[in-house]
Amino acid sequence: MTDQLFLSIWLEKGAKPNRLRHFEALLRLFPFSQREQPQSTFSVSAIDSTEPPLLERPFNGPVDPAEITALLRDFKGDDVAYRYESWWDLWRFDSDWVLRPARVLLSCFGPDFDNGTERKAVDQEDLRIDFGVDSNYLPQLGVPGAKLTESNIRSLLRVVHEIDSALPVEIRRLETESGENFADRLQQSLTPTERVQ
Numbered sequence: 001m002t003d004q005l006f007l008s009i010w011l012e013k014g015a016k017p018n019r020l021r022h023f024e025a026l027l028r029l030f031p032f033s034q035r036e037q038p039q040s041t042f043s044v045s046a047i048d049s050t051e052p053p054l055l056e057r058p059f060n061g062p063v064d065p066a067e068i069t070a071l072l073r074d075f076k077g078d079d080v081a082y083r084y085e086s087w088w089d090l091w092r093f094d095s096d097w098v099l100r101p102a103r104v105l106l107s108c109f110g111p112d113f114d115n116g117t118e119r120k121a122v123d124q125e126d127l128r129i130d131f132g133v134d135s136n137y138l139p140q141l142g143v144p145g146a147k148l149t150e151s152n153i154r155s156l157l158r159v160v161h162e163i164d165s166a167l168p169v170e171i172r173r174l175e176t177e178s179g180e181n182f183a184d185r186l187q188q189s190l191t192p193t194e195r196v197q
Helices: 013-029 065-072 146-166 182-189
Strands: 004-011 040-046 055-059 080-093 097-109 127-133 169-176
Touching (some): 004 013, 004 146, 013 065, 013 097, 013 127, 040 065, 055 065, 080 146, 169 182
Antiparallel strands (some): 004 127, 004 169, 040 055, 040 080, 080 097, 097 127
């Protein structure tokens, strides 16, 4: 069963008022695909995820993050969320392994924006990355080329560590949509000889 994989980030208390600046830093450090790709979309929403966007702007990629950060300043408020749906490169298996763009969604939530999780708005994460389906990062039985899945895992972990180094992170969680800890799921998917000690 596949599940969506998220990295949720809570900024240090003193950094929360500057969440836009930290979202800009996240956009600059994220390794977006430079290959031919479908359109990317930047959107701004207010109040909660069910409201229609205040702004929705498509971009033909690859996109310079400066184009996105220029739009952030036009929409401010504690009940506002910013989302950038774009692409990054992953190895994908479809009769053979191919390195190609895969969907990724980066979000920044104001403290009064309800992002639809079970947490109260004030307790929800400040930043979130939706990495797509977790099967892109898990070894698959019967599929040759496990090293390429490992490459996807290394790319994911590199992003997580770069975020830890570049942003004032208080808490981060890499988990699936069902709330399962991804590290535990990865560990369970490995054979006993592959498991991390």
